[in-house]
Amino acid sequence: MSRIDQLNVMIVDDNQHMRSLVRAILEAIGVRHFVEARDGEHAIEKLRNNEVHLILIDWNMEPMDGLELTRYLRQSPNSPDPFVPIIMLTGHTERLKVEVARDSGIDEFIAKPVMAKSLLARINSIVTHRRPFIKTGQYFGPDRRRKSMPFDGPEKRADED
Amino acid sequence: MSKKDVEIIHPTNTIKQYVNDPRALNPAAVAKAEAAMAKFTASIDLASEAEPALQDMQAAYQAMVAQPQDCADPAKRIYNLAHDLRGLGASFNYPLITRIGGSLCRFIDGLGQANETQLEIVRAHVDAIRAVMHNQMKGEGHAIGTQIAEGLETLVREER
Missing domain, CATH: 1.20.120.160 (HPT domain)
Known part of the structure; x- marks a missing residue:
């Protein structure tokens, strides 16, 4: 039995219409629970009182933008969930900016305009092929390589010490 | 950087527990979502x-x-x-x-x-x-x- 009606999705965008647009797409597939925030700081405040299973983040926001929020969620000792799936939706499409977003620790990237098909495809990608997380001195987040390659270092589950 | 400085962690895929019906993201669902999106964008001036x-x-x-x-x-x-x-x-x-x-x-x-x-x-x-x-x-x-x-x-x- 589908439990999508129990999924809790956070939408972080400084524009109310963009939040409503994303919400309309997700409501059409049965999502019923949303937490909305207008910028990164607002999102952190709301995350203190809400457990969310997926976060959709805009890039350009003030005072705290989507990159800063992603870095906080992935790296801060106070992060409510360093492993929460993050999809960034943005008008930035320049290669350099896409790489900056990737390096902040997002799972997926969508260039605006937001299309229902691409948003649902990115969610499907996380559901079916969630990438493992990589922890190095400089980076913590989903594996930035899409290809599966052999690795002989230590591997562990998130709930292991 | 040596391989011992890199750690691989497999997080629990929580979202999978909720999006557990493939019909939620199939072409019919996409069509429904596109229709909802079109309806919403038409309502905004x-x-x-x-x-x-x-x-x-x-x-x-x-x-x-x-x-x-x-x-x-x-x-x-x-x-x-x-x-x-x-x-x-x-x-x-x-x-x-x-x-x-x-x-x-x-x-x-x-x-x-x-x-x-x-x-x-x-x-x-x-x-x-x-x-x-x-x-x-x-x-x-x-x-x-x-x-x-x-x-x-x-x-x-x-x-x-």
């Missing part, structure tokens, strides 16, 4: 909704004119507003807003001081965005609007 952003942009432009030698903050404000409008234009059927907003973003990104020509180029973009909104130039096929956008893009290529 971007021209009136964007008025506060246009006023904000005009005020930031006036701040640039007042202090052209140190205008990084208002320029950044205009960049953010133009970037926002660019995204909204694409989603709410105003491709000219996306195009002119994109041109303005390219021009003003990182501008810390502005000469008269640069201020004129910013003003021309702000005026063009306002004209497109006020004349509700939705969709494609606006010959004059397209010419203006092309002219602005040429200016940006030459002056930036």
Whole structure:
């Protein structure tokens, strides 16, 4: 039995219409629970009182933008969930900016305009092929390589010490 | 970096526990979501909704004119507003807003001081965005609007 009606999705965008647009797409597939925030700081405040299973983040926001929020969620000792799936939706499409977003620790990237098909495809990608997380001195987040390659270092589950 | 400095962690895929019915994301669901999206975008009149952003942009432009030698903050404000409008234009059927907003973003990104020509180029973009909104130039096929956008893009290529 589908439990999508129990999924809790956070939408972080400084524009109310963009939040409503994303919400309309997700409501059409049965999502019923949303937490909305207008910028990164607002999102952190709301995350203190809400457990969310997926976060959709805009890039350009003030005072705290989507990159800063992603870095906080992935790296801060106070992060409510360093492993929460993050999809960034943005008008930035320049290669350099896409790489900056990737390096902040997002799972997926969508260039605006937001299309229902691409948003649902990115969610499907996380559901079916969630990438493992990589922890190095400089980076913590989903594996930035899409290809599966052999690795002989230590591997562990998130709930292991 | 040696491999022992790299740790691989397999997080619990919590979202999978909720999106556990493949029908939630199949083509029928996509079609339903696209219909909901179309219905929502048709219900929004971007021209009136964007008025506060246009006023904000005009005020930031006036701040640039007042202090052209140190205008990084208002320029950044205009960049953010133009970037926002660019995204909204694409989603709410105003491709000219996306195009002119994109041109303005390219021009003003990182501008810390502005000469008269640069201020004129910013003003021309702000005026063009306002004209497109006020004349509700939705969709494609606006010959004059397209010419203006092309002219602005040429200016940006030459002056930036």
